[in-house]
Amino acid sequence: MENCASHKITPEREVWAKLQYRLYYVRVDTNMPEDKDAYNAAIAMVLKLRRSELSMTLAEVAAASDITAQSVQRFLAGERAIHMGNFIALAHALQIDPAAVMEQAYERIEKSRSKLTS
DSSP states (O other), X not given: XXXXXXXXXXXXXXXXXXXXXXXXXXXXXXXXXXXXXXXHHHHXXXXXXXXXXXXXXXXXXXXXXXXXXXHHHHHHTTSSOOOHHHHHHHHHHTTOOHHHHHHHHHHHHXXXXXXXXX
16 A cells, blocks of 8 residues: 555645636536636636736736737637636746636626626
Protein backbone atom coordinates (compact mmCIF):
# COMPACT_ATOMS: atom_id res chain seq x y z
CA MET A 1 0.00 0.00 0.00
CA GLU A 2 1.33 3.41 -0.96
CA ASN A 3 2.11 5.98 1.63
CA CYS A 4 -0.47 8.79 1.48
CA ALA A 5 2.26 11.32 2.20
CA SER A 6 3.67 10.62 -1.27
CA HIS A 7 0.56 12.17 -2.83
CA LYS A 8 1.42 15.80 -2.34
CA ILE A 9 -1.13 18.38 -3.36
CA THR A 10 0.51 20.90 -5.64
CA PRO A 11 -0.84 24.46 -5.85
CA GLU A 12 -2.14 23.65 -9.35
CA ARG A 13 -4.06 20.60 -8.08
CA GLU A 14 -5.48 22.63 -5.22
CA VAL A 15 -6.73 25.31 -7.65
CA TRP A 16 -8.18 22.62 -9.90
CA ALA A 17 -9.97 20.99 -6.96
CA LYS A 18 -11.44 24.31 -5.83
CA LEU A 19 -12.62 25.06 -9.37
CA GLN A 20 -14.21 21.65 -9.78
CA TYR A 21 -15.97 22.00 -6.43
CA ARG A 22 -17.23 25.49 -7.27
CA LEU A 23 -18.31 24.49 -10.77
CA TYR A 24 -20.37 21.64 -9.36
CA TYR A 25 -22.30 23.94 -7.06
CA VAL A 26 -22.63 26.64 -9.69
CA ARG A 27 -24.16 24.07 -12.03
CA VAL A 28 -26.57 23.00 -9.31
CA ASP A 29 -27.44 26.54 -8.22
CA THR A 30 -27.73 28.17 -11.65
CA ASN A 31 -29.17 25.28 -13.64
CA MET A 32 -26.15 24.97 -15.90
CA PRO A 33 -25.79 24.58 -18.85
CA GLU A 34 -28.79 26.85 -19.56
CA ASP A 35 -27.00 29.75 -17.89
CA LYS A 36 -23.57 29.02 -19.34
CA ASP A 37 -23.58 32.14 -21.52
CA ALA A 38 -24.40 34.34 -18.54
CA TYR A 39 -21.73 32.61 -16.48
CA ASN A 40 -19.11 32.98 -19.23
CA ALA A 41 -20.01 36.66 -19.54
CA ALA A 42 -19.73 37.13 -15.78
CA ILE A 43 -16.30 35.45 -15.71
CA ALA A 44 -15.17 37.67 -18.59
CA MET A 45 -16.39 40.78 -16.75
CA VAL A 46 -14.56 39.84 -13.53
CA LEU A 47 -11.32 39.32 -15.48
CA LYS A 48 -11.86 42.54 -17.43
CA LEU A 49 -12.40 44.52 -14.22
CA ARG A 50 -9.26 42.97 -12.72
CA ARG A 51 -7.24 43.99 -15.77
CA SER A 52 -8.54 47.52 -15.34
CA GLU A 53 -7.64 47.51 -11.60
CA LEU A 54 -4.08 46.54 -12.49
CA SER A 55 -3.93 49.00 -15.42
CA MET A 56 -2.57 46.23 -17.62
CA THR A 57 -2.67 46.50 -21.39
CA LEU A 58 -3.91 43.64 -23.55
CA ALA A 59 -0.32 43.11 -24.67
CA GLU A 60 0.86 42.78 -21.05
CA VAL A 61 -1.88 40.28 -20.22
CA ALA A 62 -1.12 38.37 -23.41
CA ALA A 63 2.58 38.18 -22.60
CA ALA A 64 1.97 37.15 -18.99
CA SER A 65 -0.58 34.48 -19.94
CA ASP A 66 1.08 33.24 -23.14
CA ILE A 67 -2.19 33.81 -25.01
CA THR A 68 -2.41 36.02 -28.10
CA ALA A 69 -3.61 39.58 -27.53
CA GLN A 70 -6.46 38.99 -29.97
CA SER A 71 -7.65 35.96 -27.98
CA VAL A 72 -7.32 37.85 -24.68
CA GLN A 73 -9.43 40.65 -26.14
CA ARG A 74 -12.11 38.20 -27.29
CA PHE A 75 -12.13 36.37 -23.96
CA LEU A 76 -12.45 39.56 -21.92
CA ALA A 77 -15.14 40.94 -24.24
CA GLY A 78 -17.15 37.78 -23.68
CA GLU A 79 -17.03 36.92 -27.38
CA ARG A 80 -15.49 33.50 -26.72
CA ALA A 81 -15.86 31.05 -23.88
CA ILE A 82 -12.64 30.65 -21.92
CA HIS A 83 -11.34 27.09 -21.77
CA MET A 84 -9.95 25.97 -18.41
CA GLY A 85 -6.26 26.20 -19.34
CA ASN A 86 -6.68 29.71 -20.71
CA PHE A 87 -8.82 30.68 -17.73
CA ILE A 88 -6.15 29.65 -15.25
CA ALA A 89 -3.43 31.35 -17.32
CA LEU A 90 -5.45 34.58 -17.45
CA ALA A 91 -6.18 34.48 -13.73
CA HIS A 92 -2.50 34.01 -12.92
CA ALA A 93 -1.53 36.79 -15.36
CA LEU A 94 -4.04 39.06 -13.63
CA GLN A 95 -2.78 38.02 -10.18
CA ILE A 96 -6.13 36.71 -8.96
CA ASP A 97 -7.09 33.31 -7.58
CA PRO A 98 -9.16 31.43 -10.21
CA ALA A 99 -11.57 30.31 -7.48
CA ALA A 100 -12.09 33.97 -6.51
CA VAL A 101 -12.90 34.81 -10.14
CA MET A 102 -15.54 32.10 -10.18
CA GLU A 103 -16.97 33.23 -6.86
CA GLN A 104 -17.20 36.84 -8.04
CA ALA A 105 -18.81 35.73 -11.30
CA TYR A 106 -21.36 33.70 -9.37
CA GLU A 107 -22.12 36.71 -7.16
CA ARG A 108 -22.64 38.89 -10.26
CA ILE A 109 -25.15 36.39 -11.63
CA GLU A 110 -26.99 36.22 -8.31
CA LYS A 111 -27.17 40.03 -8.12
CA SER A 112 -28.55 40.27 -11.63
CA ARG A 113 -31.12 37.56 -10.86
CA SER A 114 -32.24 39.30 -7.68
CA LYS A 115 -32.75 42.53 -9.65
CA LEU A 116 -34.94 40.66 -12.16
CA THR A 117 -37.11 39.13 -9.44
CA SER A 118 -37.45 42.34 -7.41
